[in-house]
Each structure stands twice: as C-alpha cells, then as structure tokens.
Amino acid sequence: MDVLSLIDTWAWIGWLVLILVFLVVEMLTGELTFLMLAGGSAVGLGAGVLGAPLWLQVVSAALAAVALLVFLRPPLLRRLHRGADARPSNVEALLGLEGLVLSRVSPAVTGQVKLANGDVWTARSDGDTRLDPATRIEVVRIDGATAVVRSKPGGTPMRIGPS
Structure with missing residues (x-):
C-alpha cells in the first residue's frame, strides 16, 4: 500500500481533526472566520465520504470555505453586531x-x-x-x-x- 492511498483512505480523520480545531479556535475568537473554515472542512469530509479523491476533497473544501467567508460571514456579522452600542468609548x-x-x-x-x-x-x-x-x-x-x-x-x- 503506497503513501497516497493510505492518506486517501484515512483522510476522513484529518477532516474531523481540522473541523474540531477550527471549532475550538472559533470559540476563542468569536469572529465567525474559523466557523466558515470548519464548514469548508465539513464539505471536504462529505466529499471524502462520497468517494471523491483527495485532490477533489481539498478543492471542494477550499471553494466551500471561500464561498462561506465571502457570502455568509458578512451578513451573519451584521446580524450579530446590530444591537451593539455605537457610542464612542475610551x-x-x-x-x-x-x-x-x-x-x-x-x-x-x-x-x-x-x-x-x-x-x-x-x-x-x-x-x-x-x-x-x-x-x-x-x-x-x-x-x-x-x-x-x-x-x-x-x-x-x-x-x-x-x-
């Protein structure tokens, strides 16, 4: 068994680890960036479960993460901060x-x-x-x-x- 097929066989574990790491970092930052990256990693995991090769998993994860960052994160941040106090401080x-x-x-x-x-x-x-x-x-x-x-x-x- 060569290294690439071994990585391809066990890639789902890597996707799970990435998702968990991104979620933990998101809990510490709260800016929704790492949540979007975790979503992209979930798409990569889903592609792997459906039998896609590793290169397609990575491409689909990257495209999904970029799409989430560009299209979903800004409206979520606006909604999250809409009740924020606009008065100057410090x-x-x-x-x-x-x-x-x-x-x-x-x-x-x-x-x-x-x-x-x-x-x-x-x-x-x-x-x-x-x-x-x-x-x-x-x-x-x-x-x-x-x-x-x-x-x-x-x-x-x-x-x-x-x-």
Whole structure:
C-alpha cells in the first residue's frame, strides 16, 4: 500500500481533526472566520465520504470555505453586531469633550484641566496660545496621558462634575 492511498483512505480523520480545531479556535475568537473554515472542512469530509479523491476533497473544501467567508460571514456579522452600542468609548469618547483649565496650559508647559465627565487630565494647548485658569476648553486629541486642548469661545458657564 503506497503513501497516497493510505492518506486517501484515512483522510476522513484529518477532516474531523481540522473541523474540531477550527471549532475550538472559533470559540476563542468569536469572529465567525474559523466557523466558515470548519464548514469548508465539513464539505471536504462529505466529499471524502462520497468517494471523491483527495485532490477533489481539498478543492471542494477550499471553494466551500471561500464561498462561506465571502457570502455568509458578512451578513451573519451584521446580524450579530446590530444591537451593539455605537457610542464612542475610551479615548474616542474624550475627543470634543469640554472642560475648564485648572492650572495654566501652554504648548510648552503642561497644566491641568477638568473635563465635563469629572476627570482631571494633564494638558497642553493646541497651537501657540496660553490658556489661563477658568478658561473653557475643548479636547482636540489625546497624546499618551496628556490631553491636547484648545480654547472654547464664549457660551454659558458649565458645571463640571461633583466638587
């Protein structure tokens, strides 16, 4: 018995192992990619059970996996994430947030600002302006642990967090 016929005879075990490995990895990732690959492997297993040669099993598994990834995964992901919270979080939630200068802020010297969410941040100004205490500001970007802010003109006085 030569090696190729031996592999062809026992290929179904390889397909089962691939399916199990892909399913375990899918449980860890949850992005449906490995689920689609497991589906392709199931098609390869089915082709082998029906008596297809090994090369046809591999081709059918690859074509099925690609088809599942292209046509089935995107609508499943949209359905899975349709109720997701679209509000920004982490650093993105700070961008555009208003606040007040607590200690002088300039491009060269970092000061402190208190943001509308109650957080106190180390800050520096955006541009060539110096911002004195009690100046209203807006967060432009976050550089590491420093908020880059600019003056926010006029408006009504704002209450920032619990004092």
